[in-house]
Amino acid sequence: MSAVRVFVPRDSAALAVGADEVAESIASMAKARGLDVQLVRNGSRGMLWLEPLVEVETSLGRVAYGPVAPEEVPSLLDAGFLQGGDHPRLVGLTDRLPWLKSQERLTFARVGITDPLSLADYEAHGGLAGWRQAVALAPAAIVQQVLDSGLRGRGGAAFPAGIKWKTVLGAEAPQKYIVCNADEGDSGTYSDRMVMEGDPFMLIEGMAIAGLATGATRGYIYIRSEYPQAIATMNEAVRHARTAGLLGERFDLEIRKAAGAYVCGEETAMLESLEGKRGLVRAKPPLPALQGLFGMPTVINNVITFASVPLILAQGPVHYRDYGMGRSRGTLPIQLAGNVKRGGLVEKAFGVTLRQLMFDYGGGTASGRPLKAVQVGGPLGAYVPESQWDVPLDYEAYAALGAVVGHGGIVMHDDTADMARLARYAMEFCALESCGKCTPCRIGSTRGVEVMDRIAGADAQARPQQVTLLRDLCDTMLHGSLCAMGGMTPYPVLSALNHYPEDFGLATPGREAA
């Protein structure tokens, strides 16, 4: 009899709730009972409330059990879980779970299914097909495919990826670079981390294709220091990719560890950091596509953007473009976070609504209390009130609301949340993380915290004056800051003020709306 394959994720989200202990326990107990088990440490399926999610390969497909505690392993073995036996932790056949089945997993097609560090597994599941296509194409033809797919930067700015690539392709320079921004610092986001830990070759393949498309021969992946697992996995994947010839003379890349500065997620600050300097934001122009890393033409994209490229090349741009709505084409890996009952990664075509995401997928709040506020798009994203939960997720539709899709992180708060406190935190975070180059951000954020404190402390009579001051300050930051750090901190602050004025001690509804 051949060994039964048992999958225990190696994703940080699983490790953080004891996946290693579960894996050890399964290995040692199976051995003690003379059972032939082959452990595979896969990525995470993204059903993070069920982690550690253990899967067993059976003739019917993979059967999931979760969340599994190490001490439950004996009872699982007693219940015959290696044959898919019944147990209180049984979730069902993984592929048939509605939560997963109803998603449109393009980028996350392999994550959780394969062994992240097995190139053979990667190829067996469709990996490298895009790269092989690209090798046979002229650079301009690759760029055209990316243009045709409608792929836009998934890091938050949503700039069409193909246009960036085209600019770099057209630039004459002795050296060009491909830089992957993996400084995923936004609270509520973890899709980059899941790709790096769960399907690292996909990112490498996407960057290698970008190299072929633009004539860049060197690449960097800038990964935040808070992600030690992702750094380790990526480093190992790069070694495998070099051995296999995916990386080499034509295009090679290097992993760079960041050092805990949130603003280095801003592309020009990241370039400074890669150059070994303080992460100060650069003024644009010149565009990084023309004068980027070390002054050379540079493609800078986020992890998910690069990770979307292999599929576009493999299946053709139309396949990808057929998902989505309006000018937002393809899919977005959405991350449910905060006070959520069933948090995890939901990859859907653009057009899904917050209500579907937070209730159909998320199941409401973890605390069971009413949902009060939801912040979309990270610390610099707006709080979206209930009246807007049915707006389809789309870059333009959100911009029209004064909100942002950003990196697709959704942080839910129940009715115990104090929106004035969260707004103050947004300012405080900006003051803590500002690079200090421009005044509206460096000074404005500190003044913002002070004004917020006065609003909280002032008698009701003086409050409207302070609120006017806060709006004025936000206006300056919005229009006067060099980058999104100062320029978008007003989003959470003003949206909290506009939609939840009662938390600021103001009468409802907000009459001072600017």
Place this chain on the structure above:
Amino acid sequence: MPRSPTHPEAVLASPDELRDRLRQLGKTVPAKGDPRVAQVRAIVAELGAQPGALLPVLHAVQDAFGCVPPALVGTIADGLNLSRAEVHGVITYYHFFRSEPAGRHVLEVCRAESCQAMGSEGLWDHACASLGLPAAGGTSADGALTLQAVYCLGLCAQSPAGALDERPHARLDERRLDALLARTQKEAA
């Protein structure tokens, strides 16, 4: 305006001496024969040639010594042909680099929005109180543990999250946090 009294030449330092003294102001230098100097030179020799080498070098130095000792800043700067000010500026800019070693264990508790939505502020206060630390965190008096805030570990669906010595821990509550603390204390004992 009264004329300033003229001092005898002998009491004044020469311009060269003055400049040297100014240069040494506020600087720490490694003690003669400090073995760490050779170690830093080896790190610089290994990593210093790549473009933009400073961050990789600083990471390697911090990995070796648990911090970037101020006394070695000059050695790093010399090796990379940078000024001390440039190296100092980079070290102090990034939250990750520390100039003094942390405690034997480092406990990070996430205080970003997602974790706030699941009570991380209460958890933080509990951690500070259990360790007898001020509200800003820090290192316990016995040097056993450093408690520091972190802003997102990417475990936001399982908030509140933290990390002990870079190992992630999620779905934390006071009981689980106490268990983590107890584990570090047991090791120390």
